[in-house]
Amino acid sequence: MKIPKQVKVGGIWYKVKMVKGLKEQISADGEYSPIENTISIDSEISKEAQVVTFIHEILHACNSTMNHEFLDSLAEQLYQVFHDNHLIK
Numbered sequence: 001m002k003i004p005k006q007v008k009v010g011g012i013w014y015k016v017k018m019v020k021g022l023k024e025q026i027s028a029d030g031e032y033s034p035i036e037n038t039i040s041i042d043s044e045i046s047k048e049a050q051v052v053t054f055i056h057e058i059l060h061a062c063n064s065t066m067n068h069e070f071l072d073s074l075a076e077q078l079y080q081v082f083h084d085n086h087l088i089k
Contacts, residue, residue: 003018009062013031019043020043022041022062029042029050030053032056048079051088056072
C-alpha cells in the first residue's frame with residue numbers, strides 16, 4: 001500500500017507525515033493529532049509496520065475512544081486481511 005500524503009476521515013482531511021526518528025521522540029511508531037489534523041509515521045520502521053501504523057492512526061481518527069491495545073490488534077488484523085486478499089500491494 002502506498003501511504004498517501006493526505007487522507008480524509010469523517011469529513012476531515014489529515015496530512016500524513018513520514019518522520020525520521022519519530023519512535024525515539026514519542027516512543028511509538030505513529031501519532032494522530034486531531035488538533036493539527038495530522039498523522040505522523042516513523043519513516044525508519046519497515047514498510048509493513050508503516051502500513052499497520054497508518055491503519056492504526058486512521059482508526060484513532062475514526063474513534064479516538066477505542067482502547068489502544070484493541071487498536072493495535074485490529075490494525076494488524078486488517079493489514080493481514082488486506083494483504084492476504086491482495087487489496088494492498
